[in-house]
Amino acid sequence: MNEANLSLGEFLRQEREKRGMTIEQVASATKIGVKQLHALESDQYVELPAKPFVRGFVTSYARFIGLDAREVLTRFNDFIESRSHDRPNREAGHSGYAFERREGEQSRTILGIVMAVLVVLGLVVVALKPNVRHRRGGNVEKLRAAHGPAASPSPSFSSEPLAQLLGVAPSGRTVPLLASPAPAPTPSQTLRIPIPTPTQSAVAKPSPSPVATPVPSVVPSVALSPLVAPSPSPTPDPLNTGIGLKPSQIKHKIIFKAAESVWVRYQSDERPVMQFVLKRDKILVIRAESKIIVQIATPSAVTFNYNGQGYKPMTQSKNTLLRQGDPTLYLPMQLSETIQEPFPGQKPLSSRPRPFSPEPTPSVSPTP
Secondary structure: OOHHHOOHHHHHHHHHHHOOOOHHHHHHHHOOOHHHHHHHHOOOHHHOOOHHHHHHHHHHHHHHHOOOHHHHHHHOHHHHHHHHHHOOOOOOOOOOOHHHOOOOHHHHHHHHHHHHHHHHHHHHHHHHHHHHHHHHHHHHHHHHHHOOOOOOOOOOOOOHHHHHHHOEOOOOOEOOOOOOOOOOOOHHHHHOOOOOOHHHHOOOOOOOOOOOOOOOOOOOOOOOOOOOOOOOOOOOOOOOOOOOOOHHHOOEEEEEEEOOOEEEEEEEOOOOOEEEEEOOOOEEEEEEOOOEEEEEOOHHHEEEEEOOOOEEEHHHOOOEEEEOOEEEEEEOOOHHHHOOOOOOOOOOHHHOOOOOOOOOOOOOOOOO
């Protein structure tokens, strides 16, 4: 197919396949979902967000595979404009994106929730109010039953002690209280004190004082184990490339592309040294906080991209020096002054047999 007649998706997929990259590698580097990348490569703009987001996807995609993002956007600007009309308009809404809800839909939803809560609270109050009245009336009836009218006085009751206490003689004449104080009541008279009248029974009888339960002065302490949130499992990093670092911790990031199979040896920060064969048309991504040291047996077959500055041959980098018989790349460059032998006791990679580079197999384009 003529390259001038390619669509944006076909052009991006063709350039990616030329560089031997998978769509999963693009998704991992650009933080764009695999489903959205498939939609972009197959020109399915119905499955993509608004036009500004599509331009951002194209920019990240092009930069990762080594293209000039500005030239790509200029070339396919008309194509993006024409295909962006495939997406539903704002009035119709879009089921996949919350930011394209109809105007006022969110406020109406919140108002409906508030009204529903108020209705439920009103029903609860109406349902509980009769129960509260019934419970209050039942408590009053219990008090009246417990403190009802007392029994009539016994026929053997003697009013003489009470008359002496009140200063009234049995005949009805008044007895001066100060002149002749009443004698102290005997035990038998104490037991014959009149029972309170019905008017006095309305007052609640004092309840007997409860027996005080001894309370220990020291409350025994209970050892409570603190609730510790489970720590997330670390990201596996079998190649010691620093894949588990947070974005804020990454100060050095380098991507190698191999035009043929080569021996590589590297160390990221203070992680263990790794040594293996980087196969043809494969990439190696290394991340670090403080340092990266890489040795490659055949630097002419390798290009690298450091911190997104574009790809260039390893042989043209001023950071590449000959150490221990192998071309060695230092990041940062100041390490070359203090580390003369980066991998002590290791034999030169150039002394190993050159690995076999099989012919590349034609890749099959995914069906849109």
